Amino acid sequence: MSKKWDMVMKPAFLDYLLKLQPKEMKQVREKIELLEVNPLPDGKLKKQLTHMAGRPYRIRSGDYRIFYTCAQDVVCIYKMDDRDDDTYNDTAAPEAPPSSDVLGPTVISGDVSTSTSSQPDWDKMFMAPSDSNQLPEPITVELLNKLRVPASYHTRLLRIKDQERLLACPGVPDEILLRIDGYMFDPPMEEVIEQPNLVLNDVEDLLRYKEGELLAFLLKLSPDQERYASWSMHSSGPTLVKGGPGTGKSTVALYRIRSLLKQLLASGQRQPKILFTTYTNALIRSSEQLLRQLLGPDHQYVKVATADSIALKILASCHQENRYQIEKSSEHTKKLLARAIEETSFNGNQLQQLAQRDILKRMGNDYLMEEIEKIIIARQLTSQVDYAKTHAPAASSV
Numbered sequence: 001m002s003k004k005w006d007m008v009m010k011p012a013f014l015d016y017l018l019k020l021q022p023k024e025m026k027q028v029r030e031k032i033e034l035l036e037v038n039p040l041p042d043g044k045l046k047k048q049l050t051h052m053a054g055r056p057y058r059i060r061s062g063d064y065r066i067f068y069t070c071a072q073d074v075v076c077i078y079k080m081d082d083r084d085d086d087t088y089n090d091t092a093a094p095e096a097p098p099s100s101d102v103l104g105p106t107v108i109s110g111d112v113s114t115s116t117s118s119q120p121d122w123d124k125m126f127m128a129p130s131d132s133n134q135l136p137e138p139i140t141v142e143l144l145n146k147l148r149v150p151a152s153y154h155t156r157l158l159r160i161k162d163q164e165r166l167l168a169c170p171g172v173p174d175e176i177l178l179r180i181d182g183y184m185f186d187p188p189m190e191e192v193i194e195q196p197n198l199v200l201n202d203v204e205d206l207l208r209y210k211e212g213e214l215l216a217f218l219l220k221l222s223p224d225q226e227r228y229a230s231w232s233m234h235s236s237g238p239t240l241v242k243g244g245p246g247t248g249k250s251t252v253a254l255y256r257i258r259s260l261l262k263q264l265l266a267s268g269q270r271q272p273k274i275l276f277t278t279y280t281n282a283l284i285r286s287s288e289q290l291l292r293q294l295l296g297p298d299h300q301y302v303k304v305a306t307a308d309s310i311a312l313k314i315l316a317s318c319h320q321e322n323r324y325q326i327e328k329s330s331e332h333t334k335k336l337l338a339r340a341i342e343e344t345s346f347n348g349n350q351l352q353q354l355a356q357r358d359i360l361k362r363m364g365n366d367y368l369m370e371e372i373e374k375i376i377i378a379r380q381l382t383s384q385v386d387y388a389k390t391h392a393p394a395a396s397s398v
Helices: 011-017 022-037 122-127 139-147 149-156 163-167 174-184 189-193 206-208 223-229 251-264 281-301 305-319 330-345 351-361 365-377 384-389
Strands: 006-009 046-048 057-059 064-071 074-081 196-198 272-279 303-308
Touching: 006 011, 006 022, 011 074, 011 174, 011 206, 022 057, 022 074, 064 251, 074 189, 122 303, 139 149, 163 174, 206 351, 223 251, 251 272, 251 281, 272 281, 281 303, 303 305, 330 365, 351 365
Parallel strands: 006 074, 272 303
Antiparallel strands: 006 196, 046 057, 057 064, 064 074
């Protein structure tokens, strides 16, 4: 049996998969399996498109075309669509695959953080006329569910009618907006080439992804990221990975787990234990899936949990779990603080009480919450005397 090629793919390819019917999906999987065995052109089923950016190959899949390149035992699947070959001016492919620079290093760029606007003009945002491209189909709840968009974003997205307002929608993460945009509009090849590479370890994972069982695919590391994934593995102290939004910090952390696990197993530890923490329960499942893709059977040595749940377990071990609870809503916390201030009893006459209340108002809620969380709660202070001993600013004023 011939050696299989390694497979990577672009997000644009995954966006299109979500449009396919089951029969079409089956055909696509069969063609990807064929590329995994032999992606080289044959002049018929597999041909090169010399006039497209990146000079990709295409393989037929029913009424669809799948675009890809291949070099150095790696197949990179770019995208797919249902256009005719005449659109791309097919020519006979050369005997040799393109040079390795076609599969150049992955550059992960952009800001994946949630973009928000403090006071958006909703009427202008959604209702004003626009010269932007109109969406080819309406945004519906069914579509958003198919694209795995959290329900909390549905209301603002359902009103959008064109591409410009879609990409500028406030309060929705860029990665979600780009996923919807990729579904609605066929991205040009030049943009697809610049997208990060995703690792496809098993062709069957494509079906699992389409059916919603698999939430995400691993990013393929760039050379710089590979260096950080195994950097200073023998140091005894902690390692901090720094970088801007979208630079792959979480991905590097996952790959560092693999490097650390290899080191522990090689040193003779038969049952190593590694803790990987996330911020939300929603991230637990996706993180576990990514670790399974990356580690295979060795994922059993990694426990994935939220930082909050670990904190509660530590409290439980000290029999103090009933004294604390995790407050998940910042808005609820602000309401509780406002209520606490309102119900606080002040000393002295009415004028003195007004002065003390004014001091609290001038401190601001952010400062008060920081004092409560980082001084009183963090140090487990139980009395005003204990708090005064910390010499915190304004401790003697209240």
